[in-house]
Amino acid sequence: MFICTNQKANDKPCCAKHNASEMVEHAKSLAKSLGLTKELKFRISSSGCLGQCAVGPVLVVYPEGEWHSYKTKEDIEQILLRIADKTLIKD
Numbered sequence: 001m002f003i004c005t006n007q008k009a010n011d012k013p014c015c016a017k018h019n020a021s022e023m024v025e026h027a028k029s030l031a032k033s034l035g036l037t038k039e040l041k042f043r044i045s046s047s048g049c050l051g052q053c054a055v056g057p058v059l060v061v062y063p064e065g066e067w068h069s070y071k072t073k074e075d076i077e078q079i080l081l082r083i084a085d086k087t088l089i090k091d
Ligand code: FES
Pocket: 004, 005, 006, 007, 013, 014, 015, 016, 048, 049, 050, 051, 052, 053, 054, 056, 057, 058
C-alpha cells in the first residue's frame, strides 16, 4: 500500500495537508496488529505525489491497483479490515 504524503507549495491541494504522514503511521500500526505484515508480508509505504491531488488524500493498494480517497483514521481502518477479511484465513 502506498500512501501519498507529498507536500506542495502555496495553496495547491496535496495529501500532506491532510495529516497523511500521521495516517501512514496509523496504517502501519494497524496492519501489524491485524497480522497483515506477518502473514502476508503486507507493506505500507509513504509515497510522493500519485497524481490524484484533487481527490486527495489518496492511497493505492497493490497488486490490485485499488485506489482510495480517505478522510479519517476510521477510513484507513475500514480499508485495512477489508484487506484482512479478503486475504487472511480465519480460524
Ligand atoms: S499530493 Fe497526493 S496525490 Fe498528489
